[in-house]
Amino acid sequence: MSELWDLYDKDNEPTGEVLYRGERIPKGSYHRVVEAWxxxxxxxxxxxxxxxKKKNYPGFWSCTACGSVLSGEEPEHAMIREMYEEMGICLExxxxxxxxxxxxxxxxxxxxxxxxxxxxDDIVLDPEEVEDFVFLDRDELEYWxxxxxxxxxxYYHDFFEKWT
Numbered sequence: 158m159s160e161l162w163d164l165y166d167k168d169n170e171p172t173g174e175v176l177y178r179g180e181r182i183p184k185g186s187y188h189r190v191v192e193a194w195x196x197x198x199x200x201x202x203x204x205x206x207x208x209x210k211k212k213n214y215p216g217f218w219s220c221t222a223c224g225s226v227l228s229g230e231e232p233e234h235a236m237i238r239e240m241y242e243e244m245g246i247c248l249e250x251x252x253x254x255x256x257x258x259x260x261x262x263x264x265x266x267x268x269x270x271x272x273x274x275x276x277x278d279d280i281v282l283d284p285e286e287v288e289d290f291v292f293l294d295r296d297e298l299e300y301w302x303x304x305x306x307x308x309x310x311x312y313y314h315d316f317f318e319k320w321t
Contacts, residue, residue, distance in 0.1 A: 161228040162188040169258070169265050175228050182263040189226035191236040193253070193269040195246065196320070202298050203275060204307075205244065205282075206289040216288065218307040221271070222246075232267040244290070245281025246273070256319070259312060268312065270320055 160178040164186040165171055172186060182188060195203045203221045207214050224239035226232050232255075237248045252271050259266040280290055293301060298317070301307055 160225060162225060163228045164188060165265060167260065169260070178225065184262075187260065187263055187265050189232055189235070189267065190223065190264040191226060191232050191239060191267045191269065192220050192223040193236055193240060193271050194316075195221040195240075195271045195273055195275055197292070198272070198274050201292040201294055203244075203280075204291050204293060204298075204301070205287045206291075208284065208286055208288050210285060214308050216306065218291070218301060218305055220308075226267075236267070236269055240271075243283050243286045245283075246275055246279060248273070256316060257312065268316065 161175055162178060163171060164174040164176060164182070165188070167185065167187065169187070174186065176182065176188075197203070204218050205221060206218050207216060209216045222236075222240040222243045224235065224243070226235040230238075233250050233253055236253055237250070240246045240248050248271065252273055254270045254272075255267060256270045257268050259268065277290075277292070282288075282290065295317070302309065302313055
């Protein structure tokens, strides 16, 4: 069954319209997307390698988990769901820190920071979504963002500079 998304205006107010994933999003309308980065107590960040089967950024290294908010769902619940579906990491709403919302057509992107004690043994990948994962310290992450086959989004530098 295809995902159903609620649509929002530029100010992130609901329009009352919905569409199925894959349908063209009308100009002036947006859907919601969640994205999270997990950092462990020892300062390592968890990245995922997106499945080669994904339509957007196949095989790229990216944040810990991301995905679309479903119709009737709040972003926090979507982030908890996506993290569990993709990585097998269980979260609670109190684990989430909403760092920013970025509006760029066609979405309002909710970007979360998560501080959580997670080990490699805690991770269970969904092979339809994720190929692999890696734990990186801050210096390694900076190198990967510059040199590796990784999504390169405009907010990264400022986001990680603020996360001390």
